[in-house]
Amino acid sequence: MALRLRIKHRILFLVLLVSALIYIISIGYIITSTRRVMLEEAYSKVVLSAQKSANAVSERIDPYMVLSLSLASAFADSSHLSDASWRSQTMQMMRRIYPLYPEIVSLWSSWEYSAISPGYAKPYGRIAYALERQPSGGINETVEELSLTGDPAPYAAFKALNKPSLFEPYLGVVAQSAANRVLMTTVAAPMQKNGVYAGMVGCDIPLDWLQGVVEQLQPFEQSLAFLLSGESKIAAYHSDSLLLRPVEILFPHDAEREELHRVVREGREHSFIHVDSAGRRYFVVMSPINIRHSATHWSLGLMVPLRVIRHEADQSVRISVLVGVLALLILVGLLIQISNSISRPIERVTRVLQQLGEGEFSEGMKLRIHTRDEIERMTVALNQLITGLLEKDRLADSIAKGDLSGDITLLSDRDRLGLSLVAMRNGLREAHELQEQRDLDTERRTWTNQGLADFSEILRKHADNFEELCDDLLSSLLRFLGAEQGAIYLLDSALYADTRQQEYYLKTVFAWGRKRSREVRISRGIGLVGACAMERELLFITDVPADYPSIPAAVGEAKPKCLVLIPLLHEGSTIGVIEIASFHVFEPYQLEFLKLLSVSVASSIFSVQIGAQTHALLQQSQEQAEKLKAKEEELRQNLEEMAATQENAELLSSAFHNLVESLASTMNFVEYDTEGYITEVGTRYLQLLGKSREMLLHTYFSDSLHVEGWGRKEYEQFWREIRNGQTRQVDALVRLPGADQLMHEFYIPIKDGDGRVFKVIKLSYC
Numbered sequence: 096m097a098l099r100l101r102i103k104h105r106i107l108f109l110v111l112l113v114s115a116l117i118y119i120i121s122i123g124y125i126i127t128s129t130r131r132v133m134l135e136e137a138y139s140k141v142v143l144s145a146q147k148s149a150n151a152v153s154e155r156i157d158p159y160m161v162l163s164l165s166l167a168s169a170f171a172d173s174s175h176l177s178d179a180s181w182r183s184q185t186m187q188m189m190r191r192i193y194p195l196y197p198e199i200v201s202l203w204s205s206w207e208y209s210a211i212s213p214g215y216a217k218p219y220g221r222i223a224y225a226l227e228r229q230p231s232g233g234i235n236e237t238v239e240e241l242s243l244t245g246d247p248a249p250y251a252a253f254k255a256l257n258k259p260s261l262f263e264p265y266l267g268v269v270a271q272s273a274a275n276r277v278l279m280t281t282v283a284a285p286m287q288k289n290g291v292y293a294g295m296v297g298c299d300i301p302l303d304w305l306q307g308v309v310e311q312l313q314p315f316e317q318s319l320a321f322l323l324s325g326e327s328k329i330a331a332y333h334s335d336s337l338l339l340r341p342v343e344i345l346f347p348h349d350a351e352r353e354e355l356h357r358v359v360r361e362g363r364e365h366s367f368i369h370v371d372s373a374g375r376r377y378f379v380v381m382s383p384i385n386i387r388h389s390a391t392h393w394s395l396g397l398m399v400p401l402r403v404i405r406h407e408a409d410q411s412v413r414i415s416v417l418v419g420v421l422a423l424l425i426l427v428g429l430l431i432q433i434s435n436s437i438s439r440p441i442e443r444v445t446r447v448l449q450q451l452g453e454g455e456f457s458e459g460m461k462l463r464i465h466t467r468d469e470i471e472r473m474t475v476a477l478n479q480l481i482t483g484l485l486e487k488d489r490l491a492d493s494i495a496k497g498d499l500s501g502d503i504t505l506l507s508d509r510d511r512l513g514l515s516l517v518a519m520r521n522g523l524r525e526a527h528e529l530q531e532q533r534d535l536d537t538e539r540r541t542w543t544n545q546g547l548a549d550f551s552e553i554l555r556k557h558a559d560n561f562e563e564l565c566d567d568l569l570s571s572l573l574r575f576l577g578a579e580q581g582a583i584y585l586l587d588s589a590l591y592a593d594t595r596q597q598e599y600y601l602k603t604v605f606a607w608g609r610k611r612s613r614e615v616r617i618s619r620g621i622g623l624v625g626a627c628a629m630e631r632e633l634l635f636i637t638d639v640p641a642d643y644p645s646i647p648a649a650v651g652e653a654k655p656k657c658l659v660l661i662p663l664l665h666e667g668s669t670i671g672v673i674e675i676a677s678f679h680v681f682e683p684y685q686l687e688f689l690k691l692l693s694v695s696v697a698s699s700i701f702s703v704q705i706g707a708q709t710h711a712l713l714q715q716s717q718e719q720a721e722k723l724k725a726k727e728e729e730l731r732q733n734l735e736e737m738a739a740t741q742e743n744a745e746l747l748s749s750a751f752h753n754l755v756e757s758l759a760s761t762m763n764f765v766e767y768d769t770e771g772y773i774t775e776v777g778t779r780y781l782q783l784l785g786k787s788r789e790m791l792l793h794t795y796f797s798d799s800l801h802v803e804g805w806g807r808k809e810y811e812q813f814w815r816e817i818r819n820g821q822t823r824q825v826d827a828l829v830r831l832p833g834a835d836q837l838m839h840e841f842y843i844p845i846k847d848g849d850g851r852v853f854k855v856i857k858l859s860y861c
Contacts, residue, residue, distance in 0.1 A: 111430050115423060122419040126412050133408040137315075138378065141399050142366070144314040145382040149395040152308060152322070156261065156282065157387045159298050162196065163284035164259060164388060167296040170204060171286040186224060186236070193226045193234065200267065200279065200299040201227040205241065206286075210293035219246045221294065257292045258390035259284040264302055264330045264339060278302045278330065278338060284388075305331035309395075318399040321345065323381075325391035327356045346379075355381070362392035369398065376401040440470045447477060456484045479506055483513060490516050494523075539684045543691070546575055550692055554699040561703045565603045566610060568696065569673070573605055576685060578677040580606045580655065584617060584624050585671040588704065599628060599672060619669075627660040628669040633690055634660040637680055656680055661689050663697035670701055723839065726860060730762075730841060734822065763838070765857040771796045771814045774854070785832045796857075800827040801835070817842050820852055829859075836861055 203225035208215040262281035283297035309320035309331045322331035327342040358365040362383035369377040384393040464474040486503040493501035505513040557564035584599040601615040620629040636658040655676035663671035764777030828835040840859040844852040
């Protein structure tokens with residue numbers, strides 16, 4: 096009973112508290128938002144009403160401003176005529192236009208004497224032409240001189256502004272009601288000559304229709320409209336007693352604070368809250384009346400009581416609050432009913448859970464509750480848990496007895512206990528399979544390591560015999576892999592540099608355990624071998640094409656089940672390709688073994704090829720050395736003869752020159768001065784260097800040769816010894832067109848009769 100009451104309390108106090116709080120916040124937010132939107136719409140309606148009425152007033156006055164501007168422009172253009180002509184033309188134009196506007200009280204134009212009378216120097220004084228309707232219906236024309244002693248204030252202000260304007264309203268008399276004074280205004284436009292004020296054109300219009308505008312403007316109950324002139328005087332209001340009074344009469348406290356004079360003068364939209372003397376609050380909006388081209392602005396205002404604007408929104412709030420309270424009461428009743436329906440079955444479920452918590456579970460603990468809600472689903476889940484525990488208990492017993500064939504039905508893919516038991520059973524099942532796989536992997540690694548070791552021994556054993564190396568390598572590889580056919584292709588070294596013309600020749604081939612003799616050459620990129628050489632990747636083909644009866648090297652007559660082509664790469668270049676065919680498909684570990692083996696095979700083949708080339712070059716070098724020794728002996732004998740004759744140089748000068756010319760014809764001859772600069776060159780040496788005599792004369796002896804390990808200091812010491820009378824021999828690299836050439840050079844100092852060296856000759860040969 097205590098548990099049931101505790102659940103009830105939680106539902107009633109916690110759930111109800113949270114629900115009520117969320118409900119109140121939500122309803123409060125909705126009500127507040129709705130009220131704000133409704134108020135904004137109401138305020139917008141007031142503003143739009145004021146704007147619409149202001150636009151209507153503007154459209155009513157705009158035609159008069161357009162008329163004044165048009166006449167001012169026309170009159171200003173005709174002022175260049177003679178005095179009689181423009182006066183006549185002005186009156187005729189006014190007579191034609193005036194009847195078209197019956198609502199205009201008077202139409203007039205005024206000209207400054209300073210603009211029409213040359214020599215008139217006063218800044219004031221003007222003549223006015225006017226048309227005015229009479230009570231009888233006729234039109235009276237008058238011509239009058241004005242401002243002869245000075246301009247009145249309104250005219251002076253207009254004259255200084257020099258822009259179209261709407262004058263302040265005033266009380267005037269119209270022909271239709273001569274006995275009554277009517278509120279009027281003047282719409283005027285200046286006439287200008289070269290931008291300078293020359294006069295004005297204006298029309299006087301009644302404003303009695305404005306009273307109808309403000310009286311009809313009532314978008315809300317108890318709303319009041321008013322019209323302010325450019326100087327913030329009341330031009331229209333529901334009470335005539337306030338006409339032409341300043342705006343401070345309406346808003347004594349707000350006019351200065353809200354800067355209403357400035358708002359009207361600048362033609363701006365403006366709104367504010369006004370509190371009258373009785374404490375009533377009004378929303379006031381002022382919309383400008385913008386007359387086309389006019390420099391002055393009037394303003395139309397609208398006052399609406401705030402309580403009227405807010406009445407509809409407040410009424411909506413009250414209704415929403417009432418509905419919310421009723422809904423909350425209904426929610427409380429529903430929660431009480433729900434708490435009673437939940438508490439009873441929960442008690443039964445709780446007893447079963449307590450038994451499960453103590454480790455007890457049996458078939459008889461399953462519940463039967465049919466509430467068709469979450470309680471029923473909770474009961475079903477509890478029954479499933481009991482069923483799962485019973486199955487897991489049976490599986491654990493079978494695993495404990497060593498029976499790994501048992502199985503259970505998992506409650507879901509998140510049944511951790513069931514998954515753990517299944518994982519344990521599967522782990523025991525897979526333990527033996529994993530051990531077998533590890534043994535197989537170990538066996539394959541042993542096979543790979545043993546194969547690499549065996550083939551390393553083969554490569555080492557035949558390092559000095561290229562033919563035996565290739566044969567033993569291929570035959571052993573086929574036996575080791577159990578393959579039936581194989582071939583080795585090697586790159587033709589003569590075409591090594593030109594990758595576009597590289598060819599691979601068949602070095603050795605084995606089929607069915609026997610060596611075959613074939614001569615085959617395959618270009619790079621042609622066929623499987625050429626493709627493997629160009630791509631530098633192992634090619635493994637199990638789907639041998641139907642038109643591929645045998646390996647391209649003709650190593651057998653039977654069609655293989657798989658082909659393997661392994662490139663032999665050395666420093667990024669393919670120096671050969673091994674081709675293997677088999678009637679069984681190779682395993683991945685065997686292909687990996689072939690990749691590993693190809694590295695050492697390529698290195699060994701390259702080393703053996705280089706060794707063979709080096710041996711051939713060594714033999715050739717030895718033969719050339721023997722020839723050089725013979726030439727050196729011959730030169731030494733010649734030098735000894737020259738040294739014996741040097742003491743009698745003057746007597747044997749002729750013979751010496753003959754000898755030099757003879758040597759120059761068979762050897763390279765160069766003559767230097769004592770500073771080491773060339774003074775004469777033999778024709779043979781010029782031909783060898785491919786240069787002209789002028790190019791070599793006066794060059795230093797070391798400019799065209801290089802001695803390994805010598806620097807500037809060694810060259811200078813070498814020439815110093817020669818200049819001291821020593822004959823020197825040196826082997827140096829001489830820069831020839833296309834490549835450097837090793838030369839054996841002999842430097843012989845030539846002395847005069849006093850034993851002083853006066854020149855040096857050089858004899859050299861390759």
